[in-house]
Amino acid sequence: MKATAARLLPSQMALEVQVPLRVANPSGLVRPPVYSVDGGPFVPLVQTRYIGGEPVETALLDSVESQANRQEALLYRHLPLPDVQVELFDGRRVSQYEAPGRILDAIFREATFGGVPFYQTPLFQAIARGGEEAERTLFRHSPLTLVYGGWLSYGDIPPEVAPKWPRLVALEILGLEPREAHRTSSRLDPLGVPGELPLPEAMSQALKEQGKRGRLSEAGLGRIPPTASPMDVAVKGAVLVGAVSLVGFRNLRLPQKAQEVLLALALLGLALQHKEGYRLRSGADLVPEGNGCLTVRALPSGEEVCLEVEPLREELDWLLGELPEELRWSGEPVVLQANETLNQLYRNALLGKAERAKAKREKEG
Known part of the structure; x- marks a missing residue:
């Protein structure tokens, strides 16, 4: 049946998402993100999860945070969402939907509106006070913060009482029954230059001025012996899995119509991703199985709901x-204006490596 936020929101508790995905590479090879656990080496995150009620060994292919960012980016691209932006000295603008913390990101802390620091403006102060006023303000200016979560983690407000909005859409992509696979690298130099050959003095000095050690490989020259590291996995399949909290939407201190708008945004984000495809990164393309409709299950009724974009x-x-x-x-x-601190950080980021290394030497000297 067709999904409608107005029909689902009053009667159901949650939407269960479990969408089978196939790895585009027929060998099952896929490139996952890598994580360092307790300071250890960066490796794929392998853990046991319950899929269909059964324990299954999985590899994390896309995290909850990454999924939120992907769906948010699609909504920003396809819809005329209300926006707050920071303009930098060169005219570049950064949208709240591009910032990890959305309107509550530290980038916005380092900006002004009409010459007033953003955190002192009535808009920000309404959010900082929390409660119904904050949620109405977020709905009008940053609705996706209410969908994907936000936390006012800076300023003079103690973290224990700082306003927080938990994410109401928590999804991730898991690779099933992963097997260790190695990522390879090598370089065959057509000039026959061995990788351990010393660099000419001028080239070595130029690299050192860029903050490098002056090695041949840093210049992109020389032969690199074939190496392999256990950074990839081969999986039997993959699944988009998680839940959408309808109780969470109902608990927002907003009129029902506004709650329905937010739920429609969440469902549309899911449908847009399913329609446009699951390209997670280079070497990680996943293909939905089935008839093209993203089907979720409403709980507790158990009825299946088809999510389609139009x-x-x-x-x-x-x-x-x-x-x-x-x-x-x-x-x-x-549109906010970046303050001098943020503009200076941005200027430094635009400098080439040589300029940054030179500035560092001058400071140390």
């Missing part, structure tokens, strides 16, 4: 039109 987009447009005037989204972004 019906969800149409419902979202209708719900937005039903909102009271005080909750309507603005069509124009709120």
